[in-house]
Every structure is written in C-alpha cells, then in structure tokens.
Amino acid sequence: MPSNADKPQTTHVCYADSAWHGVAKVELNVQLARDTFRLRIVCPQIARRILPGQFVMVRLPGINDPLLGRPLALYDVIVDGGNPAAIDVVYLVVGKMTRLLARLKPGEMLELWGPLGNGFPPVQGGHLVMVAGGIGQTPFLALAKEHLGLQQYGDPPRVAPQAKKVTLCYGVRTADLLAGLDDFRRAGVEVFVSTDDGSLGHGGVVTDLIAPVVDSSPWPCCLVCCGPEPMLAAAAQIARQRHLPCLVSLESPMACGIGICFSCAVKIRQPSGGWDYRRSCVEGPVFRAEDVVFPTTG
C-alpha cells in the first residue's frame, strides 16, 4: 500500500549529500578466495567520510557496456600517515562488471561515487553478533573494528560504544569461498563458519550458528545480518523470538545508488500499517529487521 503525504516514516532518508564522484586509481586487486578479490581504491575524499555499512558505486570509466555502476560495500578504510587514504572493497565475481573488475591492474582507473546509504548506526554495547551469508561478510570488518576500538570512521570520526565481544557467523556454499577470515580474526572477532556441503565448520545453514552464540552469551546481544533474503528472514525470526535487536543490510539490485531511479524498491512496513516500496539506496541498505517485509514471511 503506498504511503500518503504526511504519514510518519519508519526510515530516515540519507541523500548523497557528502558524496564524491570522480575517477580514482586502483592500488591493489588481490585474490582472497575462489572468485573473490580485494580491491583498493585511492580516494581520500571517500575514505575520510565513509562509515561501516555504507557503499560506493563503481564502474569502468568511459565504457558503455557494462553501463551502470555496481554497488559495493565498504570493507575497510586504509589509513596512511594518520590520514584516511584509500578504501578497500571485496567482491565476488558473478557477472559482467565483476568479471572485468577482476582484470584490473594496480595503476588503472575506476570511476566511483560515494559514500552512499545510511550505514550501520553505532551498536549499543554488549555482544555484537554478525551473521553473513555468501559475500555478505564484506560490511562487517569495519563495523567490528569500530566496535572493538581499533579504528574510527567518518568525518568527524564517529565514536562507537565498545562491544564486550564481537562474533561473526559466516556461511558459504563451500570452504574455498570463505574470504577475509584472517582479517576478522586479527581484529579480535570470534568466527564460526558453516558450509552448505560440510567442507568446513558446521555443515548446514549459517543461521544454525546463531542460537548457540546468543543463548550462551553473558551479554545482551545485537544481531547484524547481510546475505540472501531467506537467510535474513531466518535470522530476523531468531532475533524476534528472543527479543533481540536485529539490523539487516539488503542487497537489492541498484541502478544509481543515489535515490533517483527507484530501482532498488524494498517492501518496508509503515507505522500506520501496511507497507510501502522504499528506496534501499537512500533509506537503507541497513534496515531494522522488523521493518522489512521478507517475501518468504509475507
């Protein structure tokens, strides 16, 4: 049901008011896992401002096919001599653009704009439980480092409450797709892994890992989730049963990333009842799980 003029809204709109658009140099493009690469883009303008959970749109300059930018989440900000200098993204090769990204060499140029989207809000104390499916771990490294006091993000640098503990529950189809485990462990994150084929860790879905973690935690838990929609819906249900706060980062396909095309519509519950299609790029990609109407849950 579409919304009316003056209804209160569930979400807060984050326009690209501090976004930078331009062409920047690739400094690094290294393989982390099967079909998965870590790309470093020298761009202090974005590095200085971007928050965990925000994303950039990336494309190849001067090329008309692929045409549209592709959204990629912030993996981490690289600080050089005390100044944010570059951003890292981690991407999985799935199609037209990511196949071409995988061929980029250091020194080549990329077009990008960002930071975009709302990003994660600072998560209140306790135990931060991050649930990732597929390539959904990418927005969590910066979030973990921030809440473990290792790095600050944003302009001015944001002060996030320190978590007592940060856990990553990370599920993939098969073990050789696991990307960035060392980065998370080095940051002090507790990591549990699941694989669909049982090749490593728990054999089964990643949401099986959530209950043991949250039910045995001595601290109040907060869930943050990113991955395929059925996974998000299942994680949201586990959180709901236990009255735990739960945030989800959605990966709805985007054409502009800045709110002008209305491609990225997601069904968001409205305070007055019913739902409305909202733009995930400017009202998300991070939503409270209870506000999202998942296709599987209706």
Add this chain to the structure above:
Amino acid sequence: MPHLPELEVQLGRLRLANPIMAASGTFGYAREMAGMVDLRRLGAIVPKTITPLPRAGNPPPRTVETAAGMLNSIGLDNDGIEAFISNQLPYLASLGVPIVVSIAGKNYGEFVSMASRLDGLPGVTALELNISCPNVSGGVDFGADAQMCHRVVGGVRQACSLPVLAKLTPNVTDIAQIAAAAEQGGADAITVVNTCLGMAVDWRRRRPILGNVLGGLSGPAIKPIALRAVYQVARAVKVPVVGVGGIATIDDVMEFLVTGATAVQIGTANFYDPTVTMRLLDQLPDALAELGAASVAEVVGTLSV
C-alpha cells in the same frame, strides 16, 4: 576575447537560461541530487512523473542492464499529486530554476484536473504531459493516437495558463503525426522521446527478467532512435522540440541541437555519471564556439541533408 555564446533558449512561453534539462524519472525530485550537482545551474528540472493518487509501482526487479542501456519497469511509483505539492514542491520552488512538472493521468479528466490543481502554485513553471509511459496500462494510448493526443493537450491548455510540453513515445508508427496533433492541441513544445518498449529474458529459467515482463529501454543504446525522432518531429512542427534519449556527452548534445532540438534532457546518464549535467554545461560554450555560433538558437536545426 570573443563573447561567450548566448545559452538562453525559448520553448514557446517557457524561457530557459540554458538548454540542459534533467529528464523526468531520472533525477528523483532533485533534492536527491543536491550533493552531486549545483541544481541552480540547470536549464530546467523535470521531476519524476506524478499521478492523481499514490502508486506503489511495479514489483522488483524493476530495472535490468542491457547492452549500452537499461530496461525499466518502475511503474510510476509516486506518492500522488497532493504529497508532491506538500513534500516536494516547496524545495523545488526554492531552487529558482524552471520546474517542469511531469503529470500522467489515466484518462482525459485526470490530466485536466491535475493541470488545474497545479496552475498558479509557486514553483510550478510549466507542465510536461507524460502521455508516453510504457509501464502503466492506459497511459500509452494518449501518445499513440493522434486524436486523443490532440484532445488531452487541448484540454490541459484550457485548464491552466502554464506552458505545456507534450512528451511522446517512440513506440508508434508515425511520431511526426502525433507531434503535429500535439502542436494543434496547443503544446508549447514537443519532448521526444520516452523509452522504447523492450524485453529481457533469462533463457535458462525460461522467464522474463523484469517483474513486469516488458520495460522501457533507455541509455546510449536508444540515441539513434531519439535522434531520428527529433529529426522527423522537427520537420513536422513549428513549435520547439526537446530531445531526450541516450544523451551523455557534449557531442550527443550538439548532435541533437543541430538535428532540430532547441533543448535536451539528460536521463539515464544521471544514473551512471551523476555529475554529467555540470560537465555538459561547462563544455557547451566551447562546442558552440567551435561552430562559430553566438547562441544556441543559431545551431538549432542547422543540419543539411
């Protein structure tokens, strides 16, 4: 030092400081772009089309990329005219650039009542009649039938004192005939083109990719079609033509002007090159100077065939 070329153009009763406009449905309600571009520099802004009542729009996926273009089936997702007037118009009015409000009705009466509702409101400079959206049943008929087009443009002209642009679809047998009907109905200018009806298919799943099956093709892929439409329409009518379709570079802009467009609208390029309009504005004076032109008007429709 030679004088900078005159950029001002006239679309019937509507005067623009320059010919670079933002196309409907590809610029949100302009507020979205405030951090990316200097909105005050634009010749005009056409916000996303509004309808009498709120519309949720089509189910996702709503867009898919195709070779050098994209298909969309957004379905006129908008909060309705009253929400537009209370939530979007005050900001648009504050910008001090012409705002060409794009309206779509399901029938004659809806177009006319929207026109009279908007008439005289601060911030509404002109109307663009979207009689060409391929994503809503009932919408496309006005742009596909010369008589209906004539009637709806005439009705809107009578219902308000605003300059009226008629935006046409390329998905017709003879676009020149429809344009002539819009002119006779009293249109101040003709905007061509809206998107070209198209389709994308996933053969492995034997399914269409868009939730709405069919969608509108836009972007560089349709530029030759849009240029052709400008050429045909400019020869068929005396009122100015506004060109839109695949424009992304200063060369594209100049091609449209020379072919007969008095102004151009930038659409899909905003999605993948969000600061494109500013670059085009920076480059336009030099491109005009290259032709030795002292004004935009001097190059419009100067194509020799």
